[in-house]
Amino acid sequence: MANQFGKVGVLFGGRSAEREVSNMSGAGVLQALQSRGVDAYPFDPAQRSLAELAAEKFDRVFIALHGRYGEDGTLQGALEQLGIPYTGPGVMASAIAMDKVMTKRIWQSMGLPTPRFAVLDSKTTSPAELQQVPDVLGLPLMLKAPHEGSTIGISKVTDRAGMDDGFALCAKYDEVVLAEEFISGRELTVPVLGAGRDARALPIVEIRAPEGNYDYQHKYFTDDTQYLCPAPLDEALTQRIQALAVQAFNALGCVGWSRVDFMLRAADNEPFLLEINTSPGMTSHSLVPMSAKAAGVSYEDLCVEILSSAALDLTPSKDWAPI
Incomplete structure (x- = not known):
């Protein structure tokens, strides 16, 4: 079965703020695929060029990059040009999902529940305008850099005095800042595999972090967080x-x-959509492997299933030839 995949590249590392996590994800995926006999090789786009990627003649690639330049549609576009099938959503879906504001606008337009929000310009929003946000969204509220992940560039603001520092933190990472209504309750995540009518949800994971603080450290480097x-x-x-x-x-x-x-x-058990991750973590602390395990799917089998779904958004024409 492994032979059907041909030569496989596992793309990890990259240039985003989530490089460290991507390295952990990619190492796990690479080992899992190799253990199943897949002819898989590592490739770090931060250290090697697109010309080198083309020269490797990969038959397909597993994207284990997180954040910008890997999860945001840019790499997907390059792979489309090179004609290399890849895992995960295509160019448009990746770009939209990487932008929390656009994601929420689409969900909102389709009547899907997501917390109320406001979009602030990181350069032109005045202190007075910033102080008006709690009047609309209430306190506490969340401030987020809408193009980052792994809880990078995110701040929970509990009083007006914290608005300036929270806004400044997010503005370090993005040109806009997403201000979002805080939903008090239980944090859940749901992996989805497949496409269209065949898409299926895996078991739900509940995250119980110390004092409700599911930050970067508690995500990847401690055992203090409980997962149910x-x-x-x-x-x-x-x-x-x-x-x-x-x-x-x-x-x-x-x-x-x-x-x-x-x-x-908590008040009424109403679910609210926060965001979607199109290249989720695959580390030892990651939630997709945990959910798959609860469904009876091993880490190795999960990696193989994801790899088997690798595809191109567009079918190359008959006259097309790789670079």
Whole structure:
């Protein structure tokens, strides 16, 4: 079976703020594929050029890059040009999903529940305008750099005095800052595999971080965070959230695999969509492998299934030839 994939490149590392996590994800994926007999090789786009990527003559690639230049449609566009099938969503879906503002606007337009929000210009928003945001969204609220992941460039603001520092933190990473209503409740995430009508949600993971602070350190480098999988929810609510995850996935045109993050409001058990990750983490602490395991799918089998979904958005013409 492994022979059907040909020569495979595992792309990891990259130039984003999430390089460290990507290195961990990619190393795990590479080892898993090789253990199943796949002819797989590492490739770091931060250290090697697109010309070198073309010269490798990969039959397909597994994208284990996170964040900008790997998860945002730019690499997907290059792979389309090179004619190399790749894992995960295509150019448009990757670009939209990487932008939390555009993601929320699409979900909102389709009637899918997402917290209320405001978009602030990181350069021109005045202190007075910034102080008006809590009047609209309430306190506490979240400030986010909308093109980052792994909780990089994110701040929970509990009072007006914290608005300036939180805004300054996010402005370091992005030209705009997303201000978002804070939903008090349980943090959930749902991996989705497949495409269109065949897309399926895996078991829900509930994340219980110390003092509700699921930051970069608690995500990847400590064992203080609790993960409950399957999440302790009644069957009706479980099915509702899983269906909503698939709807959110399809709304953006995602294919292959992604992970959809939720908050479940404590007051009434209403789920709210936060964001979607189109190249989720695959580290020892990552949530997609955890969910797959609960569904009876090993890490190695998960990697092979994702690799088998590698494709191009566009079919090259008959006259087309690789560079």
